[in-house]
Amino acid sequence: MTEKVLSELLPAAKAIERELIELRRKLHQNPELSLEETETASTVAILLERLGLQVRRDVGGHGIVADLIGRRPGPRIALRADMDALPIQEETELPFASIIPGKMHACGHDAHTSILYGAAKLLTDRKEQLAGSVRFIFQSAEEINAGAKAMIDEGVLKGVDEIYGLHNLPTLSTGKAATRYGSLMGSVDQFELTVSGKGGHGAIPDQCVDPVLAASAIILSLQSAVSREVSPFDPVVVTVGSIHGGTSYNIIPNRVVLSGTVRTFSHNVQEEMPFRLQRIISRTAEAYRCTVELQYKKQVPVLVNHDSHTRNVEEVVDLLLGRENRAEANPVLAGEDFSMYLQHVPGCFFWLGSGPEIGAERAYGLHHPKFTIEEHCLPLGAALLTAISLHRLSKHYETFA
Structure with a gap:
């Protein structure tokens, strides 16, 4: 990935921050539980189609899949986000709080969806730089550990060489990321x-x-x-x-x-x-x-990151955010069905800081009725996923050019 591409990426992501925030707030106000994500999926599909992408709907439930084909041949990178909410009554008192009683985006999947859409938009604008392709996977039913398996069963990993995903972490300051080699999350x-x-x-x-x-x-x-x-x-x-x-x-x-x-x-x-x-x-x-x-x-199963792909994420974080803003993630026994993708293809899952700059360790955690995020993390997440794809595909192009 050239310095020119890198220098343009963060400003480009910042330029679409308002759009990503508006999307996240729309999804946050209208949360849908696992296997109920019809409106969320429809919103995502329409946005991707506007980017000129061919979209497959209702994959493994309400999952959405779209491919971006580069100008030169190469590997296929998959990027994944989850879309479902939780059966929790929101207590944040935000102006865009959930309007659906007993349902809330208390895990930030609304943010993940917005981030991956942002990556799709940034990558579409850089299609000429792709030596390969990128598959965007918007998954339903992560909270009940059903979505990944259903999408895999319907062939979402066909032709995929590696996969990446992230999860926001409100107890880590916005502007930071955390990675870990090997086992990151429990079975x-x-x-x-x-x-x-x-x-x-x-x-x-x-x-x-x-x-x-x-x-x-x-x-x-x-x-x-x-x-x-x-x-x-x-x-x-x-x-x-x-x-x-x-x-x-x-x-x-x-x-x-x-x-x-x-x-x-x-x-x-x-x-x-x-x-x-x-x-x-x-x-x-x-x-x-x-x-x-x-x-x-x-x-x-246990979520186990692959070494070379974790190293790829770390290189990108260091280039984009600075080495001082990359931490080693502590292992947690909470589960994440991204682990099922990693059983089939190599890849890496990492934490994106979504908490306040000061006092993030005291922020309300995932699945709490007062959970919230710092929305400035949205363009950073989109830029990271974009850079991870470009960095990996550019390495392939340099190797085989």
Whole structure:
């Protein structure tokens, strides 16, 4: 990527900042949950068509896909953004706050959508500089870990050589970015277990088999799967998030239903966890004379960045934002279905600072009803995704020219 291209990129991104902010605010006011993103997808498709791109609609649900073909042959780079909102009641009191009760863009996917549209616009203006092509992937249903798989099943990665994506981070100041080699985000699994006993009167427990007591013991026993069976160097979280059982204070119920999540940072550990849970819960239930049924669902794998592609992102961040504005990202056990793309093609996922310049560490985090972003991050994100594509494709052109 030439110095001339680089010097023009940030001013060009700043020039479309108002358009990106207006798009983000429109989406923010009208949030749509996973698999409901009809209006969001339609808005994106219309904007991309105005850029002269051929658009595929309803890919893997409401996903949108568009390709920009360069003037010279070369690799195909994919850039991805998610579009869905969350079932959260917004409490920001912003003038463009959600007008849909109980729905909110509390994770910033409205910003991601605007950023990727900005990248599409910037790259379209630089089509002559592309030695290859760029595929823009606007994905639905990330929040329920369904969108990436659905789009992959419909061939969105066909012909793609590498893929990049970003996520805003309100606890990182705007103007900064954070990268990490290897594992960045955790796997996501979901489980539900039904503990069955024999109900009866709470005053006559000897004539009952109490599933509430067994469920309590199971919850405590599950922690041993973390503390005593997995290496302390392999982070694992087992969380029981809901317990449902009983109808009255003086009745022992027939059954109790528990549900929860398992997060890991290792493929091998993720593969082992269903067997660990099955053994622990079945033997604990047996000790309390109960039976138990476990339903275990693997959702997304660990998000593992590829070294050379992470290095590409770091080079671009250093060129565009300055080395002093690039941080090493801490690993987190929150999940992201971008990990599924990385199982098929190499790439990198990174954090884009979206918080205030001072006190970002105290900002409201992702999924909070008062979550918000500094909108100046939008053109920076668009410029970074554009530069990542140009930088990678220019390297290919220089190699084979």
